[in-house]
Amino acid sequence: MTANEIVLHVRKLEKALVTHADVEDAVVLSEENPESETFVLKVFVEPSSNDSETEKKIREFCISQSNALPTEVIFREIPRTPSGKVARQQLLMA
Numbered sequence: 001m002t003a004n005e006i007v008l009h010v011r012k013l014e015k016a017l018v019t020h021a022d023v024e025d026a027v028v029l030s031e032e033n034p035e036s037e038t039f040v041l042k043v044f045v046e047p048s049s050n051d052s053e054t055e056k057k058i059r060e061f062c063i064s065q066s067n068a069l070p071t072e073v074i075f076r077e078i079p080r081t082p083s084g085k086v087a088r089q090q091l092l093m094a
Helices: 003-018 052-065 088-093
Strands: 023-033 038-047 071-075
Touching (some): 003 023, 038 052
Parallel strands (some): 038 071
């Protein structure tokens, strides 16, 4: 899969997630696994409620939308810079 195809998958999944009723905010990042030369989608989700059923529904939704790419779903608050942009480096370091 090319880098352009990965970017398209990331954008598609992010757009789908922000329209999901149980999602307050979401960010999708791709990370390359240097050993296998494959990509993993890291999906950071701020759910609208904190219960296990909501998290289960969101996980299933992400996997169904990820087009068979390995996907890791992480539930947490999305950090932002003072100007309101997503602090992507903080997400990856957590």
